[in-house]
Amino acid sequence: MLDINLIRENPDLVRKSLEVRQMDVTPVDQVLDLDLKRRTIIQEVETLKAERNAGSKEIGRAKDAAERQAKIEAMRAVGDKVSALDEQLREVEAELTAVMSWLPNLPSEKTPYGVDESENVVLKSAGQLPEFDFEPKPHWEIGPALGIIDFERGVKITGSRFYVLSGAGARLQRALIAFMLDLHIQQGYTEKYTPFMVKTETVFGAGQLPKFTDNLYKDHEEDLYWVPTAEVPLTGYHMDEILEEADLPINYTAYTPCFRREKMSAGRDVRGIKRGHQFDKVEMYTFCKPEDSPAAFEKMFADAEETARLLGLPYRTHQLCTGDLGFGATITYDLEVWAAGCQEWLEVSSVSNVTDFQARRANIRYRPEGGGKPQFVHTLNGSGLGMPRVMIAVLENYQQADGSVIVPKVLRPWMGGIEVISPM
RNA sequence: GGAGAGGUCGCAUAGCCCGGUCUAGUGCGCGCGCCUGGAGAGCGCGUUUACCGAAAGGUAACGAGGGUUCGAAUCCCUCCCUCUCCGCCA
Numbered sequence: 398m399l400d401i402n403l404i405r406e407n408p409d410l411v412r413k414s415l416e417v418r419q420m421d422v423t424p425v426d427q428v429l430d431l432d433l434k435r436r437t438i439i440q441e442v443e444t445l446k447a448e449r450n451a452g453s454k455e456i457g458r459a460k461d462a463a464e465r466q467a468k469i470e471a472m473r474a475v476g477d478k479v480s481a482l483d484e485q486l487r488e489v490e491a492e493l494t495a496v497m498s499w500l501p502n503l504p505s506e507k508t509p510y511g512v513d514e515s516e517n518v519v520l521k522s523a524g525q526l527p528e529f530d531f532e533p534k535p536h537w538e539i540g541p542a543l544g545i546i547d548f549e550r551g552v553k554i555t556g557s558r559f560y561v562l563s564g565a566g567a568r569l570q571r572a573l574i575a576f577m578l579d580l581h582i583q584q585g586y587t588e589k590y591t592p593f594m595v596k597t598e599t600v601f602g603a604g605q606l607p608k609f610t611d612n613l614y615k616d617h618e619e620d621l622y623w624v625p626t627a628e629v630p631l632t633g634y635h636m637d638e639i640l641e642e643a644d645l646p647i648n649y650t651a652y653t654p655c656f657r658r659e660k661m662s663a664g665r666d667v668r669g670i671k672r673g674h675q676f677d678k679v680e681m682y683t684f685c686k687p688e689d690s691p692a693a694f695e696k697m698f699a700d701a702e703e704t705a706r707l708l709g710l711p712y713r714t715h716q717l718c719t720g721d722l723g724f725g726a727t728i729t730y731d732l733e734v735w736a737a738g739c740q741e742w743l744e745v746s747s748v749s750n751v752t753d754f755q756a757r758r759a760n761i762r763y764r765p766e767g768g769g770k771p772q773f774v775h776t777l778n779g780s781g782l783g784m785p786r787v788m789i790a791v792l793e794n795y796q797q798a799d800g801s802v803i804v805p806k807v808l809r810p811w812m813g814g815i816e817v818i819s820p821m
Numbered sequence: 822g823g824a825g826a827g828g829u830c831g832c833a834u835a836g837c838c839c840g841g842u843c844u845a846g847u848g849c850g851c852g853c854g855c856c857u858g859g860a861g862a863g864c865g866c867g868u869u870u871a872c873c874g875a876a877a878g879g880u881a882a883c884g885a886g887g888g889u890u891c892g893a894a895u896c897c898c899u900c901c902c903u904c905u906c907c908g909c910c911a
């Protein structure tokens with residue numbers, strides 16, 4: 398959510414931000430209009446309420462019955478006006494919130510202009526692309542051949558885009574999760590195990606509602622959503638709280654499965670495990686003071702990079718341009734790892750500085766040391782790498798001519814002595 | 822899922838039966854000051870948040886949302902949560 402004061406005082410800045418995101422600017426005028434209506438009604442209704450409060454007190458003190466009755470009649474009239482205006486105010490405020498909740502965050506001045514993802518800026522490449530003296534296979538061949546990915550069973554149990562990991566494959570994923578969590582803990586994050594189902598307010602706070610309704614799974618009976626990312630419950634963790642400045646920054650890491658309907662991407666990336674309705678991910682999340690968020694952003698991205706580096710995966714990084722920037726983000730770096738089999742760079746991490754956008758929605762503030770008004774915190778989120786895609790890269794880059802796959806050294810502590818995954 | 826109890830200003834509580842003097846008393850905690858060689862005790866003052874307003878000031882919030890009323894922490898309804906017991910269950 399944007400600051401209504403900012404929109405009121407600097408509407409051109411907000412229009413500009415919508416333009417660079419290639420979005421329609423008319424909501425800005427709607428907001429200005431509704432905001433004016435709102436404030437007009439508030440002034441009117443609050444004057445009447447003050448009158449009613451004073452009048453009601455007099456009634457309490459009034460001795461003369463006739464005078465008292467007259468006053469009651471008068472106040473009843475005032476009360477009716479108040480009710481009518483309150484109703485109007487509710488409507489205007491609901492409308493205002495509705496429009497506001499669709500406005501994206503303002504891009505940072507450090508985010509380069511661009512129309513769409515083709516204009517994202519390359520930051521760097523790191524690591525050596527693996528070389529093979531044979532034709533490297535895609536994971537959808539490696540996995541089934543090794544008996545560690547079972548597409549048919551997934552489809553049988555649930556439907557298309559679902560799969561089962563078996564034996565060393567399932568274990569490999571568990572190793573990845575454990576490796577990442579332990580690494581992030583070393584990097585200064587506190588592990589959280591959160592609910593995987595959350596209520597509407599929580600999804601709204603993280604900025605996934607109302608815009609991404611179509612991508613969420615929902616239990617309509619209980620009015621609960623399945624988390625599309627750990628970012629959602631981690632944002633909600635401090636919802637409606639006032640944190641102490643001394644406690645900031647707060648860094649969390651969490652493993653969760655992620656559930657996405659992906660209606661919009663139907664038909665894309667259907668082969669293999671690249672894009673499913675359910676996938677596992679380890680997330681990093683930070684709450685900090687506004688002035689600290691640029692540095693926290695660089696740190697979090699460095700932490701994501703370290704994850705790829707330790708796994709020995711060649712990667713490259715991008716900065717998203719304004720046209721490709723996510724809804725709540727002001728600035729985003731993406732990290733892609735190379736997958737030798739499908740010959741593709743796979744996006745495995747996206748780190749964003751969300752500034753106070755989620756903090757406003759979720760009402761997360763901190764009290765400055767030495768007192769003063771509570772301020773909104775800044776929040777940042779980043780994937781500590783999405784599991785299936787990292788798994789793809791590991792399987793495809795570490796494959797050998799005989800069809801076996803070498804287990805990266807950093808994962809071996811969790812593999813129970815398995816150094817090479819061989820056909821069963 | 823059933824029965825009962827309860828949710829009030831950081832914490833603990835009073836107020837609710839009998840609606841107005843209650844944004845709300847008290848204790849603890851916390852902050853500032855006095856006192857003291859210093860500390861403690863003691864004393865004094867202060868100690869939620871949001872919104873509207875240039876300001877003065879005003880409005881709102883006693884789990885949430887509705888209702889009754891001139892007026893609701895207080896009465897009525899719905900929902901949520903916590904605790905105790907029962908049922909069921911990994």
